[in-house]
Amino acid sequence: MDGEFQLGDDLRGRRIVVAMSGGVDSSVVAALAKASGAETIGVTLQLYDHGAAVKRAGACCAGQDIRDARAVADRLGIAHYVFDYESRFRDGVIADFADEYARGRTPIPCVRCNQGVKFTDLFGIARELGADCLATGHYVQRVVGAGGQAELHRAIDPARDQSYFLFATTQDQLDYLRFPLGGMPKAQVRAIAADNGLAVAMKPDSQDICFVPDGDYAGIVKRLRPETAEPGDIVDLDGRVLGRHRGIAHFTVGQRKGLEIGGSPYPLYVVRVEPEARRVVAGPRAALAVAAARVEDMNWIGGDHAGPLMAKVRSMAKPVPAWLDGDRVRFATPEYGVSPGQATVFYAGERVLGGGWIAETEAALQVA
Structure with a gap:
């Protein structure tokens, strides 16, 4: 299955599994898959207690969102399955989040979720269902390069780009994944949802970390790791x-x-x-200046890393000039607020080359 499926593509005889969270983005992906002519199957992972999570506004993959995903599937006339991954999510994502805070680090649970529950486990489900690909609502682009190999690129809308959170994607996963929304602005996505009569067309986007919808990160950390209080x-x-x-x-x-x-x-x-x-x-702020950082557990998904690169050290930061020196990334000018536990993601233009986890930092200067 070459390229991204779009409205108008003819994929009859193919099977697409869509990861459906109950939000407008993944719902539109399901609509696009159905419109392509492919057999479309929606899969939702239940990540919270179904009863308790119903009242948690802003949480994804919880009670109300599961009902929304099911309603979209019914509207589109596609099969929809829900799998209980609450314990896996709790042990692999939420517990890791609390552990990182207890170690004095700054975690990125969205990457851990993508590495584990969302991609690894969903991949297994999609392949067991005989799907030709797994499609998600992430705002990134999958581009087939000159050599025929799939590449990961930033979304066309910088404000929506989620490539930082997908640096740990493997080549095998990238070959199987599809990201139909990476070339669209959000307004177009909502318009497609409205045109298809989907009730989630104007549903607000999830805010903050999905399992901390009230923004009280400290509360969940202290509950799981009391020593941090x-x-x-x-x-x-x-x-x-x-x-x-x-x-x-x-x-x-x-x-x-x-x-x-x-x-x-x-x-x-x-x-x-x-x-x-x-x-x-x-x-003072000057004490936050970092000249370099040691990076561990590197994942490289293409391109040459021998010369200058662009590096992004926080999800909301702009990529800055840098280069790799062994297991260290060195910045052309000091970076601020670089924290162990976060990731450094490397780019060549719009292409994501890979990235790794920041283990420790080197101060740019001594502050008296």
């Missing part, structure tokens, strides 16, 4: 005590809000978190 000192770069905190669960590198320390001649930011000592180190 133990109070400790906030110190400056020389170890002088500036104040006290209510637990390291409330802090990540680069954070300014929540330190609540008066009398400083300059704004204070979280420079690092030291969980063993229950200590938060604060300093």
